[in-house]
Amino acid sequence: NAGVTQTPKFQVLKTGQSMTLQCAQDMNHEYMSWYRQDPGMGLRLIHYSVGAGITDQGEVPNGYNVSRSTTEDFPLRLLSAAPSQTSVYFCASSYDTSSSYNEQFFGPGTRLTVL
Amino acid sequence: AQSVSQHNHHVILSEAASLELGCNYSYGGTVNLFWYVQYPGQHLQLLLKYFSGDPLVKGIKGFEAEFIKSKFSFNLRKPSVQWSDTAEYFCAVNTDKLIFGTGTRLQVFP
Numbered sequence: 001n002a003g004v005t006q007t008p009k010f011q012v013l014k015t016g017q018s019m020t021l022q023c024a025q026d027m028n029h030e031y032m033s034w035y036r037q038d039p040g041m042g043l044r045l046i047h048y049s050v051g052a053g054i055t056d057q058g059e060v061p062n063g064y065n066v067s068r069s070t071t072e073d074f075p076l077r078l079l080s081a082a083p084s085q086t087s088v089y090f091c092a093s094s095y096d097t098s099s100s101y102n103e104q105f106f107g108p109g110t111r112l113t114v115l
Numbered sequence: 116a117q118s119v120s121q122h123n124h125h126v127i128l129s130e131a132a133s134l135e136l137g138c139n140y141s142y143g144g145t146v147n148l149f150w151y152v153q154y155p156g157q158h159l160q161l162l163l164k165y166f167s168g169d170p171l172v173k174g175i176k177g178f179e180a181e182f183i184k185s186k187f188s189f190n191l192r193k194p195s196v197q198w199s200d201t202a203e204y205f206c207a208v209n210t211d212k213l214i215f216g217t218g219t220r221l222q223v224f225p
Contacts, residue, residue, distance in 0.1 A: 033213065040124070042205060042217035043159075050211075058212060090158060092213070102147065104213055106159040 002026050004107035006091050012113045013081040021076040021110050023091030031094045031102070032074040033058070034066065036087040037109075043090065049074055050096070081114045088112070117142040119208050121216035128196050128223050136191040136219050138180075138206030147209040148189040150180055153218075154202045162204070165189065176200070196223045 007022045025032065033048035035058075045058030049068040063085060065077040074093075078085060091107040120139045128134060140146060150162040163174025170182040180191045189206060201223045206216040 040217060043215040045212060045214060048212050059214070102209060103161050103164060108158050
């Protein structure tokens, strides 16, 4: 199993550009989520999904869109990048959120810089 | 809404010192509690978790945590830290989504 994979590892954008951060998992996990990590602020939940076709907002959803067309993939879209979105982005997945199997597995992260 | 507080932002210890990192959460219902660790340059890894049963939970690398329901706390402990424990530690609470605290940066000096 590859676990949770994220691409790209690094990205530099100009203000106003759009891009998609990719996240995929091969563990047949129902629950997937996106976090951003900023110094002194821990990890903040952006969006999450409890299964294919279902997404919901987390703590800091503004400026980001997600979709979940398959169980495996959960891309994060930045429609118009802003410097405030400079951060490290982590994707995570778990079997579900309601059972004792809900340990979250994290991807390696994407370091995004918006100029 | 659920929230998690970690009051120790930066902890500096010498090797063999004992460690206790505080974690408090706010949520009135049943919670699952976690501690994750992030070593320099790496992604988060699960250290230990509490779902039910014995409130004293043992994790990897000699870490343990105690769930005290009356205090809404889940403090992380280790009797004797090592230089390799230098990392950032995150407490998290899971109801329908996983919410993290702001993290505690631990530095252990030889």
